[in-house]
Amino acid sequence: MxxxxxxxxxxxxxxxxxxxxxxxxxxxxxxxxxxxxxxxxxxxxxxxxxxxxxxxxxxxPGFVDMHTHGGGGATYTTGDADEARRAAAFHLAHGTTTTLASLVTAPPELMLAATRAYQPLVADGTLAGLHYEGPYLSAARCGAQNPAYLRDPDLDELAALLDIGGVRMVTVAPERAGALDAIRYLVGRGVVAAVGHTDASYEQTLAAVEAGATAGTHVCNGMRPIHHREPGPIVALLRSPSVTCEFIADGHHLHDAMLSFAASAAGTDRAALVTDAMAAAGMSDGAYELGGQAVTVLDGVARLAEGGSIAGSTLTMDAAVRRAVGAGLPLADVARMAATTPARTIGLTDRGAxxxxxxxxxxxxxxxxxxxxxxxxxxxx
CATH class of the missing domain: 2.30.40.10 (Urease, subunit C, domain 1)
Incomplete structure (x- = not known):
C-alpha cells in the first residue's frame, strides 16, 4: 500500500x-x-x-536548561539578540533543545530593553523564555551578581517587565522587603518564583514556599550554608515537596557526593540539572565579562577578577549529564533531571521525555x- x-x-x-x-x-x-x-x-x-x-x-530526551547566561563566546545578559541566537545555537549543539535566557542583576532600563529585544526569539522558539536572576537578591549572598544594582522587589517594575511577555521565572531572596508579596504577584501572573542568592533562615524560606515559590536557584550555591541549629534555605528547599531544586553538576559548584546526596534528598522528580553557563562555556581560558563585572576563567572555572567569587560556569548540559552519572546517579534518573523535571517546572508540558x-x-x-x-x-x- x-x-x-x-x-x-x-x-x-x-x-x-x-x-x-x-x-x-x-x-x-x-x-x-x-x-x-x-x-x-x-x-x-x-x-x-x-x-x-x-x-x-x-x-x-532533549535537555532543558532553565538557567543559563550564555555560551560559545556569546551572552544573554546584555540584551543583544544576535548574541542570544549564537548562545542558544551553541547549547543546542550540546543537546539543549530548550533553554531559558537568564539575565543577571542590572539597572531597570537594561532589563526592560533585554526583555523587549528577546521577544522575537521567544516567538520563534529560539528561547523558551526569560529568567531574571536578580535584582531582588541578598547583598550578603550575591556572589557574582553586581551589588550596585541589587534592590528590593518592586511590583510596578515587575508589572512593566511581565507585561512585555516571555518571562518564565524570577529568582527572589525571601528576606528582602516585599519579597513575599512579589512571589505572590509572580505566581498570580503565571511566572515561576524561585528562591536564590539568599541569606534567609529556614523559616523565611518556608514562608516563601508557602507564598508560592516552586524552585530553588542553584541550590547550595549563593545560599546560607546548612548549620545543625539553623538549617537555612538549603534544607528548607530540599524538604519542600512543591519545590524543584536546581543543581550545577560541574564538580566545582558542588562536590559529586553533595550532588548525589542532594538529588537523592529531593528526589529526581524535584531535582533539575542546570548549567548556569556564561559566555566562556566552550571557550578557552581568559578574560570575560558578566553583568558589567570582569571575570577570569582559569582551568575552566569562571571567577570574578575582584573577590574571586564563582561567576557562573563553563558547563554544558551534556557534560552535566556525564558528571551526574559519574557521581553514581542512574541514567534514567539523570534524564529526568536534565529534561523532564525542568520542563515541568517551567510549564512546558509538550516536551521533556x-x-x-x-x-x-x-x-x-x-x-x-x-x-x-x-x-x-x-x-x-
Missing amino acids: SADPSEPARLVLRNARVVTPTGALDRGHVLVAGGTITAVGAGDGPADGTVVDLAGATVL LAAGLRADLVVLDDDLAVRRVMRGGEWQ
Missing part, C-alpha cells in the same frame, strides 16, 4: 538504548512524524518510513555519553 501523501513522513529511529520515563529499553525504537514522537517501544519497530539505525547509541505525543526533542549519545546527534522538533540539527 502506498503512503498517504496527507500524512507526515515517518522517521523510525531503531537499534538504540532508549531512556523512557519508566526506564531504559536496551534495544528500542522511537517513531517520529510531523515533529512529534508518535511511539516508543522495545525492538526495532516498523520498517515503513525512513529508517535510521543508531547502532546501539543511547537516546535521551521520550513519550508518544510529546515534541520530538532528543539527543543521541555514544558509549561515553558524548553527543552524536541532536533532534529538535523532529528535525536533525
Whole structure:
C-alpha cells in the first residue's frame, strides 16, 4: 500500500538504548512524524518510513536548561539578540533543545530593553523564555551578581517587565522587603518564583514556599550554608515537596557526593540539572565579562577578577549529564533531571521525555555519553 501523501513522513529511529520515563529499553525504537514522537517501544519497530539505525547509541530526551547566561563566546545578559541566537545555537549543539535566557542583576532600563529585544526569539522558539536572576537578591549572598544594582522587589517594575511577555521565572531572596508579596504577584501572573542568592533562615524560606515559590536557584550555591541549629534555605528547599531544586553538576559548584546526596534528598522528580553557563562555556581560558563585572576563567572555572567569587560556569548540559552519572546517579534518573523535571517546572508540558505525543526533542549519545546527534522538533540539527 502506498503512503498517504496527507500524512507526515515517518522517521523510525531503531537499534538504540532508549531512556523512557519508566526506564531504559536496551534495544528500542522511537517513531517520529510531523515533529512529534508518535511511539516508543522495545525492538526495532516498523520498517515503513525512513529508517535510521543508531547502532546501539543511547537516546535521551532533549535537555532543558532553565538557567543559563550564555555560551560559545556569546551572552544573554546584555540584551543583544544576535548574541542570544549564537548562545542558544551553541547549547543546542550540546543537546539543549530548550533553554531559558537568564539575565543577571542590572539597572531597570537594561532589563526592560533585554526583555523587549528577546521577544522575537521567544516567538520563534529560539528561547523558551526569560529568567531574571536578580535584582531582588541578598547583598550578603550575591556572589557574582553586581551589588550596585541589587534592590528590593518592586511590583510596578515587575508589572512593566511581565507585561512585555516571555518571562518564565524570577529568582527572589525571601528576606528582602516585599519579597513575599512579589512571589505572590509572580505566581498570580503565571511566572515561576524561585528562591536564590539568599541569606534567609529556614523559616523565611518556608514562608516563601508557602507564598508560592516552586524552585530553588542553584541550590547550595549563593545560599546560607546548612548549620545543625539553623538549617537555612538549603534544607528548607530540599524538604519542600512543591519545590524543584536546581543543581550545577560541574564538580566545582558542588562536590559529586553533595550532588548525589542532594538529588537523592529531593528526589529526581524535584531535582533539575542546570548549567548556569556564561559566555566562556566552550571557550578557552581568559578574560570575560558578566553583568558589567570582569571575570577570569582559569582551568575552566569562571571567577570574578575582584573577590574571586564563582561567576557562573563553563558547563554544558551534556557534560552535566556525564558528571551526574559519574557521581553514581542512574541514567534514567539523570534524564529526568536534565529534561523532564525542568520542563515541568517551567510549564512546558509538550516536551521533556521520550513519550508518544510529546515534541520530538532528543539527543543521541555514544558509549561515553558524548553527543552524536541532536533532534529538535523532529528535525536533525
